Amino acid sequence: MNDIIIKNITRIVIPFAQIYGIFVILNGHVSPGGGFAGGAIIGTSLILYTLVFGREKGRKKFSHKASEIAETGGILIYVIVGLIGLVVAGRFLTNLGAGFPEGVIGNIISGGMIPILMIGIGIKVASTMISLFNLLIDEAI
Amino acid sequence: MIIEQLPIINLLLFLLMALFIPLLKRKPFKITLILGFVVLGLVFISSVYLLWYVNNVGIIIYTFGGFEARFGIEFVVDPFSALFTTIIAILAAIIYIYSSGDATDGIEKTEYGRYYILLFLLLMSMFGILYTNDIFNTYVFIEILSITTCAIISIKKKKDTYTSAFRYLMMNELGSLSYLIGVALIYMATGYTNITLIGESMSNAFQAYQLNIVIALGFMIIGLGIKAAVFPFHIWLPDAHSSAPSTSSAILSAIVIKVYILVFVKVLFRVFNLEILNEMSISTILLILAGVGMIMGSVFAIAQKDVKRMLGYSSVAQMGYILLGIGLLSFEGLRAAFFHILSHGLMKTALFLSVGEIIFYKKTRKVNDFDGLGFIMPVAMGVFSIAALGMIGLPLTSGFISKLNLGMAVLDKNQTIFLVILIISSLLNVIYYLPIIISAFLKNEKYHYRLESIEKTPRTMIAPLILLGLLIIVVGIFPNQIMVFIESAVRSVMP
Structure with missing residues (x-):
């Protein structure tokens, strides 16, 4: 797509979209949204970038290797947090019992491990969306 | 303490193995293979240990995150x-x-x-389905299982595999959704998704919300029936199982459809109870489905020219046997069904793997091209013959024991007609398995020049085949050692 308006608007919009995605992920446990919704927003911003600037530039921004690592890492965060619960409290995915801070209800840092899990889910969903999109593009060509 | 963690560690081992394969992509593939083997070995050891533990010490109940069962997810490891x-x-x-x-x-x-x-995710979801004690969690694992199965079917990039994978996906999504509607209706009536708690409150719920429970049972039977390829819902199975690679056909036919039938058993006997099932005469419905499946699956199998399609239809008939055992709703019936799940698993794996080796070297899938193969590939054809004779139900094989038990269970319930169907189905098995064995061992190969072209088979392919052949015979000769475990499994399902 070689349109200067679209390119410039995209440049302006993408940072806001990504910051909004991060906001949704981080506030997942105190407000509607969460890892999946926020990850989808970030993933969509990456898809928008690929659509506007082409597959090559998109690959430079977020390579296949990076998405592989991000996908594995997202689940690994979840598993490791779960294992902390298993080791400390004797049950997989134990939250407060395993020493995660409870915090003040309504703050970002509250709810023990849930924000960490949300970040993991967010990374996983964002990278899955962009790699699925790339797979579909490559298939068509 | 550590024993309690074993089920979740099994699941995590599979999951982590699946996660690390993409990261190992740039290393030699051998590392992945060895690591996978180590994982499977560890899980095997821990499963055997758990089997010993639950039979001798007591069942293990594991709740996630320390929440009590009615809020959280619960794993139960019982016999x-x-x-x-x-x-x-x-x-x-x-x-x-x-x-x-x-x-x-x-x-x-x-x-x-x-x-x-995909293989390791598949194994993880199957272990999860069996361990979990929560019908909604079962649904989640079922979804993982059907999506990975679909991907495994379509992994060969060919047109026919895409068609069969698409058909598989459509049919199985219908099945999953029917199951989910059943879960929702049960949740509506009882307020729980935990199987133990539902089981306790089911009798009251049946009085208060009879319609809900009846519809839920119907949806669950149809949904799981589609997934387990019970006869009228089997149309996806022959395509899917014949177009997948041989090793995954073996997994799909020998393990995956059995897992769904095990969920079915759990739903029938743990979620609902015998009184409700008897009141709605579920037994009759299941027995009719089973009887029709036993005959029709075999009849379709006779008509097939492609070996793998034939084995697929044979699986449909064998699911009929298992359903017959379950449908009797008796201790003996369930025991026979469980034993047949084991013996059919062994036999179908042996059949698909030996056929896989034949296809690998001979590049043919036609039943008619098996002439003289017994001399060229003695191990593969030998194991094929043992497994096929087991399918027919000759003594000394595990198939005989399961048919014997099934026949006794049928007679116990005075359903003589199904004994007749069982015998007819066995005779139909003879019609399509025996000609292959006869032509392989008694006829000459049509093209003699191909004799030289068969290279030596790798030992990693021969050893599992021999092991399977031995297991079929050992289980057939000494069924009592295994029967102990099966009987305690039946007792834990059916109080």
Whole structure:
């Protein structure tokens, strides 16, 4: 797509979209949204970038290797947090019992491990969306 | 303390193995294979240990995150789940060894890693289905299982595999959604998704919300029936199982459809109870489905020219046997069904793997091209013959024991008509298995020049076949050692 308006608007919009995605992920446990919704927003911003600037530039921004690592890492965060619960409290995915801070209800840092899990889910969903999109593009060509 | 963690550690081992395969992509593939084998070995050891533990010490109840069962997710390891996870681990290990001998036919080299990722996710979801004690969690694992199965079917990039994978996906999504509607209706009536708690409150709920429970049972029977390829819902199975690579056909036919039938058993006997089932005369419906499936599956199998399609239809008939045992709703029936799940798992794995080796070297799938193969590939055809004779139900094989038990169970319930159907179905099995064996061992090969072209088979492919052949015979000669575990599994399902 070689349109200067679209390119410039995209440049302006993408940072806001990504910051909004991060906001949704981080506030997942105190407000509607969460890892999946926020990850989808970030993933969509990456898809928008690929659509506007082409597959090559998109690959430079977020390579296949990076998405592989991000996908594995997202689940690994979840598993490791779960294992902390298993080791400390004797049950997989134990939250407060395993020493995660409870915090003040309504703050970002509250709810023990849930924000960490949300970040993991967010990374996983964002990278899955962009790699699925790339797979579909490559298939068509 | 550590024993309690074993079920979740089993699941995590599979999951982590699947996660690390993409990261190992740039290393030699051998590392992945060895690591996968270590994982399977560890899971096998822990499953066997759990089987011993639950039979001798007591069942294990594990709740996630320390929440009590009615809020959280609960894993229960009882003789039932421990027995079948062990069987799955054994079969999966055998198939894994076989597939490492580069017999994953038709898969491109670059897809090997993906194939093993899918395999380990598949195993994880099956272990999860068996361990979990929560019908909604079961649904989640069922979804993982059907999506990975669909991907495994379509991993060969050919047109016919895409068609069969699409058909599989459509049929199985219908099945999953029917199951989910059943879960929702039960949740509406009882307020729980935990199987133990539902089981306790089911009698009251049946009085208060009879319609809900009846509809839920109907949806669940249809949904799980589609997934387990019970006769009228089987149309996806022959395509899917014949177009997948041989090793995954073995997994799909020997393990995956059995897992759904085990969920079915759980739903029938733990979620609902015998009084409700008897009041709605579910037994009659299941027995009719089973009887029709036993006959029609075999009849369709006779008409097939492609070996793998024939084995697929044979699986439909065998699911009829298992359903017959379950449908009797008696101790003996369930025992026969569970034993047949084991023996059919062994026999179908042996059949698909030996056929896989034949296809790998001879590049033919036609039943008519098996002439004289017994002299060229003695091990593959020998194991094929043992397994086929087991399917027919000759003594000394595990198939005989399961048919014997099934016949006794049928007679116990005075359903003589099904004994007749059982015998007719066995005779139909003779019609399509015996000609293959006869032409392989008694006829000459049509093209003698091909004799030289068969290279030496890798040892990793031969060893699992021999092991399977031996297991079929050992289980057939000494069924009592295994029967102990099966009976305690039946007792834990059916109080």
